[in-house]
Amino acid sequence: MSAAYEALRAEAGPPREARERPLLRVDLTTSSVAAGADGTLSRLRESIAARGLDVEIVRVGSLGLSFAEPTVELQRPGRLPVVYGPLPAEEVEDFLDAVLGTARSEAGGDDRRWAIGVRGGDGQAGEGQEGVPPLSAHPFWAPQQRRVMELMGVIDPESLSEALAGGRYAGLDRALEMEPRAICDLIEAAGVGGRGGGGFPAGRKWKFLLGAPGPDKYMLCNADEGDPGAFVNRILMESDPHLVIEGMAIAGLATGAERGVVYIRDEYPLSVARMQRAVDEAAAAGLLGGDLLGSGRAFRLEVVRGAGSYVCGEETGLIASLEGLRGMPKIRPPFPAQRGVFGLPSNVNNTETYAHVPPALLHGADWYREFGTEADAGTKMFSIGGALRRTGIVEVPFGSSMRELLEEIGGGVPDGGAAKGIQPGGPLGGLLNADDLGLDLERPPFTERGVLLGSGGLILFDERACAVDLALYFSEFCEDESCGRCTTCHGGSQRLVEMLGRITRGGGRAADLERLGVVDRTLQNANCLHGQFTPYAIRAALRHFREEVELHVLERRCPARACRGLIRHRVTDASDPALAEAAALCPTEAISGDDASGRAIDEAACVQCGLCAELAPAAVAVEDRFPVAAAAPA
């Protein structure tokens, strides 16, 4: 350990815990705030002050339990911390009575109403505590292997001291004693692969940059996380920003790159703020800048905000954006390691990739490979959601079963509904049928099924979703986000939108089934993967939901009743009183009549929004617009 690092660690002190007074950790991240965590925090502060209690309150990142937000964690002196949630502001008074007031009995307080589990090392938590089971026994938690998520939700992301007390920058300190090539070798031997979707070995990629003339080279962090439905990078930056910074600094030492940039999507303002704060604090402590821990070596880092463009997540689009240009992916070669940002050699990795670097460096290749598969070593963070009981962020070994992830951890479809399919890997990732739930979570089986595992977003959908509608949706997304460089890409995606739009309005023709394939092949001539992968959704729909696509094209029917052009709403019980409210709220005032005369839907005015069927399910039928007898000739 260098003297400089030792001094920083000593100054930071031991990890925070409840010593003399209770310690209350409040998850304050974008996910929890969406569920009202800032309101909960206000109420906690007010009530604790009003009661004259002596409680230490800290804001922390996220344990990943989005489904239980707002979550808080209370540790009383001499006890293990207990995670509670959801705790809305309105329940704060009752909660405080239960956990800190007289209502709590030693035998097991009525705080169990909010309790999720006792957090602690598995052995420590053991049987739980005072009637609350250990978190390690919770289905959301049990199958996880939390390596990069170790400190998430535990430390204050706005405190360098807490990060240091948790062991952050020990990897950087170690790397300062190593030769650059030895660092690359170690990361390559560990098999740390790119988490942005490609899986390319990071250590090998770094060697391209190491070989380029320096020190004017750039280490770039791709925090654009453009895939909607994926929020792995966000939770990392909001919960443990120093882990990402440390990984980048080590990568800088490994390649001789003395400059770094974290490029964060504009939709993540809290990530931007927390990363910027962490960079400033690290720089002030000599963990970034011109003299890393007194070694004389340099790594300078800055944070740049994107401005809303999906293709800026593509590495050359990201580089163009940093150069102040429209974010149009470039033509390769030259590759970034030859000519990257401002013409200087550059390396791009995903945010999570950097987060895996410090633990791999500290614990070695064998430790790292303890989890994972031949193709994909280590663990991977996933964000899971959709028609799912437990939305959240988890870390599991590569190779775990997707069924375990979605059915055990995620709890499957709510209310016992049936899963229909999975949308992996973002807009370019395609669709999978629920028959494939048993796939292992590593790249090869996904690629083999014609889809992408991608960067970690997995969306489960049930019978309400339609494969053709989703293919149209992703085609529209790709059309909107095409940078416009290639006619094949922007024209091809427009063509897909036109055809799929026509099909979902009842204009399908048998020849479309073939023509969609022609557009797909044409798109393979696009410059970057955005264009080339644009047809993945429709290709996957044709492969995994063939029957459903054919029903749309040939019979003009949507079995999910999702495509509005193929359905109609009809009143079947004109006197149902529930229709009154539906009539009042119908956005196009399409429901006529009154209680006395009964109500009916004016077909010409109805836009098939489904609101009346939601409010008066017993009185409104959702039917095929084109009865089978009138089907188009094939």
Place this chain on the structure above:
Amino acid sequence: MRCVTNGANGGERTDAGDLTPAQRDRVAAALADVEPGKGNLLPALHRVQHELGWVPRAAMTLVARRLGISEAQVYGPATFYSEFRLTPPPASLLTWCSGPTCRVLGGERIKLILEETLDCRLGENGPNDDYGLWLGQCNGTCEQAPQVWLNGRVVGKLGLADAARLARRLRDGETADAIAPPPADAVEIQPALVRRGETP
């Protein structure tokens, strides 16, 4: 990207004429420590938007001068990136999440209900600019799907009727802050201003 010819995030360009002298001063102050050079374009545009709430055409001229680049070099990117607003924001902003989790749970119908009830399309403001309906990209709070944001605060797990009621309140004159009031400790999830500049 913002596609002018099609797509949801339409936001047509308007030339709102010149800035007032006071606005020019504010923009100049916001750009004062931005170094010249094309590479500082995004941070410069973010500062303008932070200051004025949008990026008027006349402010692009000031950015071009400050950075020492041509106006075309500012105009191109300013109109490419969808987060730069080229029209003034409304007092109450209703943002509809366009993401896939929301979609599989009914988001597309919610958009339709909002558009019909508010009588404006995505990317447009209602009468008098009191409210506007804009497209948002998923920010990873999909637990609350399907959702919208009222002045940046998530209102989630919306049923179709919930969406219609919410849109009516806006249409009938309630403000976003009245419908979804921020708590005392509201976390600034609104865009933070990031300083461009490497660590020393």
